[in-house]
Amino acid sequence: MKLQILKTPILVKPSSIFNATKQSRLAPPPRSLSTLYRSSRLQSAPLSNFGSGFAGSGTRKFKGGAFVAMAAPGSVQKPEEEWRAILSPEQFRILRQKGTEYPGSGEYNKFYEDGVYKCAGCETPLYKSTTKFNSGCGWPAFYEGLPGAINRNADPDGRRIEITCAACGGHLGHVFKGEGFPTPTDERHCVNSVSLKFTPGTD
Numbered sequence: 001m002k003l004q005i006l007k008t009p010i011l012v013k014p015s016s017i018f019n020a021t022k023q024s025r026l027a028p029p030p031r032s033l034s035t036l037y038r039s040s041r042l043q044s045a046p047l048s049n050f051g052s053g054f055a056g057s058g059t060r061k062f063k064g065g066a067f068v069a070m071a072a073p074g075s076v077q078k079p080e081e082e083w084r085a086i087l088s089p090e091q092f093r094i095l096r097q098k099g100t101e102y103p104g105s106g107e108y109n110k111f112y113e114d115g116v117y118k119c120a121g122c123e124t125p126l127y128k129s130t131t132k133f134n135s136g137c138g139w140p141a142f143y144e145g146l147p148g149a150i151n152r153n154a155d156p157d158g159r160r161i162e163i164t165c166a167a168c169g170g171h172l173g174h175v176f177k178g179e180g181f182p183t184p185t186d187e188r189h190c191v192n193s194v195s196l197k198f199t200p201g202t203d
């Protein structure tokens with residue numbers, strides 16, 4: 001149902017899009033839908049660009065999960081000095097300089113509220129609370145990230161796999177596989193609390 005609604009403004013002619021937009025003003029759609037229409041209008045603003053840009057990137061973005069406000073990979077790039085200015089010293093040390101918080105010290109280590117964990121640097125949603133589990137390792141542990149939100153890179157020593165926020169490149173921690181935890185993936189995303197910002201709710 002939602003997908004069909006989403007496809008409509010992308011595939012139809014520009015005039016139909018504006019009609020749809022007017023209708024949405026008369027009968028306000030749910031919040032997610034109104035967000036979609038807003039972005040449709042934004043993207044369609046330069047009428048001469050209707051051809052390729054509108055249908056192309058728009059389609060991918062909506063299919064990729066517009067409802068979680070996902071930031072595109074690499075979309076939140078800043079000079080390190082700018083990060084230093086907006087992050088706390090501890091956030092900068094961990095997110096930008098790949099530091100590690102002391103085990104057992106993080107505010108989300110033994111925290112199990114319902115919600116979403118976002119990147120502390122750029123606020124891109126990274127993990128759902130439903131994927132958090134108690135690993136006993138001293139850091140927050142998740143068995144999977146939100147689709148496309150997390151990048152993996154081998155550490156220089158070749159022994160561990162670093163995980164970073166795909167949008168801003170901020171260091172999150174490391175991912176380990178095959179440890180035998182009874183989770184759907186048998187993976188453990190071992191994440192610094194400092195790299196995360198919890199938002200309550202079930203969305």
Ligand SMILES: [Zn+2]
Binds near residue numbers: 076122123166167169
């Ligand atoms: Zn980020």
